[in-house]
Amino acid sequence: xxxxxxxxxxxxxxxxxxxxxxxxxxxxxxxxxxxxxxxxxxxxxxxxxxxxxxxxxxxxxxxxxxxxxxxxxxxxxxxxxxxxxxxxxxxxxxxxxxxxxxxxxxxxxxxxxxxxxxxxxxxxxxxxxxxxxxxxxxxxxxxxxxxxxxxxxxxxxxxxxxxxxxxxxxxxxxxxxxxxxxxxxxxxxxxxxxxxxxxxxxxxxxxxxxxxxxxxxxxxxxxxxxxxxxxxxxxxxxxxxxxxxxxxxxxxxxxxxxxxxxxxxxxxxxxxxxxxxxxxxxxxxxxxxxxxxxxxxxxxxxxxxxxxxxxxxxxxxxxxxxxxxxxxxxxxxxxxxxxxxxxxxxxxxxxxx
Amino acid sequence: xxxxxxxxxxxxxxxxxxxxxxxxxxxxxxxxxxxxxxxxxxxxxxxxxxxxxxxxxxxxxxxxxxxxxxxxxxxxxxxxxxxxxxxxxxxxxxxxxxxxxxxxxxxxxxxxxxxxxxxxxxxxxxxxxxxxxxxxxxxxxxxxxxxxxxxxxxxxxxxxxxxxxxxxxxxxxxxxxxxxxxxxxxxxxxxxxxxxxxxxxxxxxxxxxxxxxxxxxxxxxxxxxxxxxxxxxxxxxxxxxxxxxxxxxxxxxxxxxxxxxxxxxxxxxxxxxxxxxxxxxxxxxxxxxxxxxxxxxxxxxxxxxxxxxxxxxxxxxxxxxxxxxxxxxxxxxxxxxxxxxxxxxxxxxxxxx
Numbered sequence: 001x002x003x004x005x006x007x008x009x010x011x012x013x014x015x016x017x018x019x020x021x022x023x024x025x026x027x028x029x030x031x032x033x034x035x036x037x038x039x040x041x042x043x044x045x046x047x048x049x050x051x052x053x054x055x056x057x058x059x060x061x062x063x064x065x066x067x068x069x070x071x072x073x074x075x076x077x078x079x080x081x082x083x084x085x086x087x088x089x090x091x092x093x094x095x096x097x098x099x100x101x102x103x104x105x106x107x108x109x110x111x112x113x114x115x116x117x118x119x120x121x122x123x124x125x126x127x128x129x130x131x132x133x134x135x136x137x138x139x140x141x142x143x144x145x146x147x148x149x150x151x152x153x154x155x156x157x158x159x160x161x162x163x164x165x166x167x168x169x170x171x172x173x174x175x176x177x178x179x180x181x182x183x184x185x186x187x188x189x190x191x192x193x194x195x196x197x198x199x200x201x202x203x204x205x206x207x208x209x210x211x212x213x214x215x216x217x218x219x220x221x222x223x224x225x226x227x228x229x230x231x232x233x234x235x236x237x238x239x240x241x242x243x244x245x246x247x248x249x250x251x252x253x254x255x256x257x258x259x260x261x262x263x264x265x266x267x268x269x270x271x272x273x274x275x276x277x278x279x280x281x282x283x284x285x286x287x288x289x290x291x292x293x294x295x296x297x298x299x300x301x302x303x304x305x306x307x308x309x310x311x312x313x314x315x316x317x318x319x320x321x322x323x324x325x326x327x328x329x330x331x332x333x334x335x336x337x338x339x340x341x342x343x344x345x346x347x348x349x350x351x352x353x
Numbered sequence: 354x355x356x357x358x359x360x361x362x363x364x365x366x367x368x369x370x371x372x373x374x375x376x377x378x379x380x381x382x383x384x385x386x387x388x389x390x391x392x393x394x395x396x397x398x399x400x401x402x403x404x405x406x407x408x409x410x411x412x413x414x415x416x417x418x419x420x421x422x423x424x425x426x427x428x429x430x431x432x433x434x435x436x437x438x439x440x441x442x443x444x445x446x447x448x449x450x451x452x453x454x455x456x457x458x459x460x461x462x463x464x465x466x467x468x469x470x471x472x473x474x475x476x477x478x479x480x481x482x483x484x485x486x487x488x489x490x491x492x493x494x495x496x497x498x499x500x501x502x503x504x505x506x507x508x509x510x511x512x513x514x515x516x517x518x519x520x521x522x523x524x525x526x527x528x529x530x531x532x533x534x535x536x537x538x539x540x541x542x543x544x545x546x547x548x549x550x551x552x553x554x555x556x557x558x559x560x561x562x563x564x565x566x567x568x569x570x571x572x573x574x575x576x577x578x579x580x581x582x583x584x585x586x587x588x589x590x591x592x593x594x595x596x597x598x599x600x601x602x603x604x605x606x607x608x609x610x611x612x613x614x615x616x617x618x619x620x621x622x623x624x625x626x627x628x629x630x631x632x633x634x635x636x637x638x639x640x641x642x643x644x645x646x647x648x649x650x651x652x653x654x655x656x657x658x659x660x661x662x663x664x665x666x667x668x669x670x671x672x673x674x675x676x677x678x679x680x681x682x683x684x685x686x687x688x689x690x691x692x693x694x695x696x697x698x699x700x701x702x703x704x705x706x
Binding site: 026032034035038092113117128130131132137139144145146151154155158165169170174177180189 | 383446466470471472476481483484485497504514519526527
């Protein structure tokens, strides 16, 4: 895990400075002070993340001895900006006021609107964040459009971007809709939603784009994609575990927010199926409450343990990680990089944020 | 004007059926019934417009004897889908419940959420519409990515898409922010906002893309861009006039919505400067009211006429139309198409919806 963490540190500075540069360039072309300020806000928000996606793209490019590091850094930065755009919209939809340990962008703009004396500052915050999320998407699109590669790679990159973003959106739609509706989707529906919402763009997209840039073989591109899908679903399930068990100090998000938002996670689906008797009554009543307290979250955590759901979830993550490892081991890359990818699989299984 | 209207009718069917096909293709890949329904909602919303932008693109392609009509229709459909995505987000921001004579997409989803028994159906409607607006953008992006043209044209098209969409977003930011803040931006600020928000993508984008597809000369591409900028600003100012004077029957939008939303239009800026004495007091009080009635709108309309602001606005539209005409007359195209473009300029000056 240390090896992987040190990898994540390697291109950190390049990604951060590229992202800052992207917003600074645009800011200097603008006179309106509110819009100028918005560029600072976006720049700060986009550089707040762990930079996993951007680093994965660069790692994959380097794995295949790619000769286009500058483009890999550019696309890595673009993916981080897209990710931020998606989180900005996500937080509006879920009313999440905290993101990455600080106010979400919409929450920042609610405060800003209040300070500026705007009457409906809640609406103002949401609307400005909506439009800035859109802006992030189209800035990333421009970086993609300006990438300097051969024609075939260029076309593949544009198409992959468009296809993957549609998947994320469909996953986001399902995640939100499941949460608002009564009733439980099937395990398969939830896993399909995870594949769309997380696996496609958080892992597969950076791996495949890195592979494209370095002209990896068709066989390896497909393996990277499948590696990404399996690991990506494991990544989302691990996120669910973290969301339930970790403290705000670790995650920068309030504990138990999935429960508060009635999210239909795999853990939740297992709870609904496994929990019996009085526990079942307690659980049903709990999920119907409009305000869920810390003691309620504790009860859920206890039941997850009592009914061995934590074990079942760990097994699924283990099984997905194994599948990912299998695909990875078939890649035509040298053992040093195989070790690095293994460490990433391990990192996911042990991370607490 | 009739000539231009008949032109708009020429590719109407092709655009509508292409858009319907785009959503149908995606719908057939989906099992979830809510998501399937969303594709019908989007398809219906996207085909509700006047198709001006899509037709302009095809017109420009044909003007230059383009040999790629199929791509022109595809990109025309994509531009209409982008436009719909922008309107969907716009209506969320402005709380506009009516669009194109029917409920806006977010308003439709508020009703749908209510019927589905969702507790916070207002939030549900806004959130689902937010994510579906994003979806529209990325679907359009895929159409752009799949376009079959030579490499240079392909790259130019991708870049133009990304650059223009950023402009629209910046214009939308300014428009919204001006409306929420006290005080009046300068006329120059308003015109700059119009150039960003409307001119760049409603007129210049389809003209330039049509030109790219048909390999128009560099000189003509620049002229098309400038033609589009001038006509586009005139188009937005005409929209303001329509928004103030036309009835809901004509526009499909409630009368005076710009006034209700405190929009800082050019008409509003002129009112603030020209209106004097008791009228000024009446006007200031009116814009501070939280509920603006039809009689208030009537008062504003009367003042626009009393202080000759209608004349001043008509002069500006006339002057921009002349500039557009000047650029247009320098294009290397035959007289039949020059007549058609002239008719479009005229159409804008006389349209009531």
